Amino acid sequence: MTSRGRVRRAGVAAAVAVAPFAFAWRFAHVYRTRAGFPRQHPPTFDPAALGLPFEAVTVATPDGLALPAWWIPARSGEPGPAVVLVHGWESGRHRTLPNAQVLHAIGCHVLTLDVRGHGANPAEELPVSAGEFGTDALAGVEGALARPDVTAVAVLGHSMGAVGAILAAAAEPRVAAAVLTATPADPYRLTRQTFRLARLPIPDPIAYPLAWLTTRVYLKPRRHEVRDVSATAAVRRYQGPILAIHGTDDRVVPVAHLGRLAAAARAARADLGESAPPVETLVIPGGQHSWMYEFPAYREAVARFLATALGGPLDPEAAAAAAAGVDARRLPDDDVRFGALDDLAEAVGSGSAAAEGPPTAAAEAQT
Numbered sequence: 001m002t003s004r005g006r007v008r009r010a011g012v013a014a015a016v017a018v019a020p021f022a023f024a025w026r027f028a029h030v031y032r033t034r035a036g037f038p039r040q041h042p043p044t045f046d047p048a049a050l051g052l053p054f055e056a057v058t059v060a061t062p063d064g065l066a067l068p069a070w071w072i073p074a075r076s077g078e079p080g081p082a083v084v085l086v087h088g089w090e091s092g093r094h095r096t097l098p099n100a101q102v103l104h105a106i107g108c109h110v111l112t113l114d115v116r117g118h119g120a121n122p123a124e125e126l127p128v129s130a131g132e133f134g135t136d137a138l139a140g141v142e143g144a145l146a147r148p149d150v151t152a153v154a155v156l157g158h159s160m161g162a163v164g165a166i167l168a169a170a171a172e173p174r175v176a177a178a179v180l181t182a183t184p185a186d187p188y189r190l191t192r193q194t195f196r197l198a199r200l201p202i203p204d205p206i207a208y209p210l211a212w213l214t215t216r217v218y219l220k221p222r223r224h225e226v227r228d229v230s231a232t233a234a235v236r237r238y239q240g241p242i243l244a245i246h247g248t249d250d251r252v253v254p255v256a257h258l259g260r261l262a263a264a265a266r267a268a269r270a271d272l273g274e275s276a277p278p279v280e281t282l283v284i285p286g287g288q289h290s291w292m293y294e295f296p297a298y299r300e301a302v303a304r305f306l307a308t309a310l311g312g313p314l315d316p317e318a319a320a321a322a323a324a325g326v327d328a329r330r331l332p333d334d335d336v337r338f339g340a341l342d343d344l345a346e347a348v349g350s351g352s353a354a355a356e357g358p359p360t361a362a363a364e365a366q367t
Contacts, residue, residue: 024210028217035194036127036218042120043094044333047072050097052104059113061139068120069093069113069140073149074104081152081176081310082109084140084168086133086161088182088290092119098293098328099156099302105322106303107313108154111144115164126221130187130229133157133164134171141168141175152176152310156302159183159253159289163231170237177241177309179302182250182289185257186230187215197252235265235279243280243305245298247287255283280305291330299323 047054047070055073058066070093074080083103085096093112100110115136117124124132137155144153154177157165162183169175184190192211195202202210215226227233235242242265246258262281269276282301284292292298303323307316314322 024213025217027210028214031191031194031214032127032218032221036129037124038090038117038128040118040121040123041090041092041095041333043092043114045094045331046070047097047100050101052097052100057111057143059111059136059139059143061116061136063135065116065121065136067113067116067136067139069111069143072100072104072110072112074107074109075313077149079149079151080107080109080313081154081306082111082144082147082150083154083156083179083306084137084144084165085110085112086137086140086155086157086165086168087112087115087118088157088159088161090118091158091161094119095331096158097331098291101328102293102299102302102323102326103156103306105326106307106319108306108310109144109150111140113140115161127218129219129222129224130160130163130167130231131219131222131224133160134167134229134234135164137161137164137168138171141172145172145174154178154306154310157181157183163229163234166231166234166238166242167229169240170234173239175238175240177306178238178243179305180231180242180244180261181292182246182253183231183244183257183261184253185260186232187219187226188212189257190253191215191218193253232260232264235261236268238265239269239277241277241280241305241309243282243301245282245284245287245292245301247284247289247292249286250289252289258283293328294330296324299326299328 052072055071057069057071059069060066085099087096093114096112103110114121115133117128141153144150155165155169155175156179158181162180166178166180169178188211191214192207195207244258244261246255248255258281262279265279284295284298300320300323303319304316307314307319
């Protein structure tokens with residue numbers, strides 16, 4: 001073989017070796033563009049539509065945003081505990097109102113807000129991640145704690161909002177309790193699950209390292225570290241009572257994520273013995289990713305847990321009975337399909353040209 005032939009052969013071998021890395025890098029950037037910008041759903045109604053009193057307020061964030069929110073007082077505004085509600089991906093504060101109905105029935109004030117890039121907020125210029133959900137949930141907690149009519153604060157989040165809720169709880173020792181519903185355990189598994197939901201034909205030996213790279217590329221614009229936006233890491237840091245709930249039929253975030261979170265939380269408290277704050281779990285047979293408040297078992301468990309952790313205002317069993325009697329149903333616009341899976345599959349299927357288009361929607365796995 002001539003020297004020119006050897007050089008050419010070496011060049012081809014190098015190109016073949018580099019090609020998978022180039023594809024992975026390009027894929028990660030396409031994913032970030034397509035999955036990082038939520039499709040917004042501004043509120044189509046307010047708490048009055050469900051017979052709840054409310055005040056339109058804003059929540060100030062450390063970086064200068066004023067997030068639209070509703071304050072829903074209980075018991076004619078008498079001093080008492082409050083719960084901050086954190087919606088999921090491509091959702092908004094109006095979709096938390098069935099939970100607000102339950103909490104109002106057991107005597108808890110409620111603060112529910114639109115996370116940045118969602119609801120009535122303007123679109124974001126950088127990708128939105130669990131880090132932003134955590135920042136905004138914490139701002140809601142601090143706003144609630146500052147109110148003179150609030151004696152204690154808990155958080156209740158759904159899916160990506162549950163990650164934000166536990167990040168906030170881990171950052172603020174005054175959070176008295178955390179209710180986490182359909183929570184992704186960590187960013188890597190969430191990204192891998194998104195590949196499955198988008199029906200991308202990526203086998204596991206490739207998908208897991210690709211999810212590792214993609215997650216890091218996704219988080220880079222806002223300089224987040226993976227550990228800082230992981231629910232599993234956060235439950236290890238948080239030392240208050242936790243109630244984690246998941247449905248057996250959740251196809252967005254598989255129920256196995258619940259076991260990982262609970263194991264991490266319990267292991268972190270093992271040295272505390274009987275004095276350790278409780279880590280409770282509830283698996284709802286037939287429960288899907290959303291709408292678990294439609295199950296009486298969910299409403300009873302949440303009410304009993306919060307009444308215990310917050311010290312009232314109702315006795316735990318009285319709270320459970322009151323919550324069970326609430327007619328909590330999904331709202332009329334809550335069946336809107338998330339568009340990001342189609343966007344992501346289209347982008348990957350159409351090659352590099354798709355990556356040059358404007359940001360569109362977010363992954364259904366991050367609802």
